[in-house]
Amino acid sequence: MSTNSSITREAALRIGLASRELNVTPRELTLALAEKIDLPLTETKLAACSVEDLREAMDGDGGICQAEKEDLKRAVHLLWGEGVSGSELPSLDAYNDGDMPGSIRLACASNTGEILDGHFGSCDRFLIYQVSATEARLIETRSTLETEHAEDKNVARAALIADCDVLYVQSIGGPAAAKVIRANVHPVKIPQTGPARTSVSRLQTSLSSPPPWLARVMGISPPSLAQFAAMIEED
Structure with a gap:
């Protein structure tokens, strides 16, 4: 069963947090809920989910595991959206490969909206920007929830942004x-919490x-060395 087109971004965040509470993967919980709740899985439908509904989804026919009642209660409250910080995910900009020639890809660690406020090993998501000298687009938000069950979480998180520069x-x-x-991927520390777009603008x-470090990322010679290269060619 494909769930990519049957779930809203807000619902995906709630399910991701609930799955962490239940120690299952977001995909497992999504598929279990899809057997109990009519698709698409929206915030309104998740808000109507009861502890009993979740218990049946977890350990009923084809269920994924049994869970303690208190874990189920906490998970249900997350499905309802209670205590979900940064649940308002930013809107994405349209982008197709090749749209921005000469651009680079930037990942920003985030926990809240479109804010750069995350630590690599604990952030909830990465905001993915395509950046050129004249334009910047937010093209994806990538949840890190799946990496929580990896044998090496840091390797899994690095792999999640391996297409970034x-x-x-x-x-x-x-x-x-x-x-x-x-x-x-070239890591850069930005200790001050603030809007990700501010850091993107500086880039x-x-x-x-x-x-020099950014020139290497871009695959070009640093401007400071260009004059020397020109002199060598003249000689």
Whole structure:
């Protein structure tokens, strides 16, 4: 059963948090709920889900596991949207591969809306931006919930953003940073919490005359070295 087109983004966040409470994967819980609740899974339908509904979905025919009553209660409250911080996910911008020639891809660690406020090993999601010198688009939000069950969470998180060129985080440990670099992503610490778009704008201003580290990311020679290259060619 495919659930990609049968669930809203808000509902996906609630299910993801509830699945963590129940120690199952978001996909497992989504499929279990789909057997109990008519598709599509919306916030309104999740808000009507009872503890009994969830129990039957979990351990009924084809269920995924049994759960303690208190765990079920906490999970149901999350499905209702209670205590779900940052549940208002930002709107995405339209994007197709090749739309922005010369752009790079940036991942920002986030827990709240479109705010850069996440630590690499504990953030709820990564905001994915396509950035050029003249334009920036938020093209995806990627939940990190699936990485919680990985044997090496840092490797799983690095793999989640392996198609990105740069990572912005509030903090990241040395071993985790090494795994991000191994995935060919350049980590940058932005300790101050703030709108992700502010940091994206700063990155944009650097693209036309990038510092050496950013030039390497972009696959070009740093401007400071260009004059020497020109001199060599003249000789």
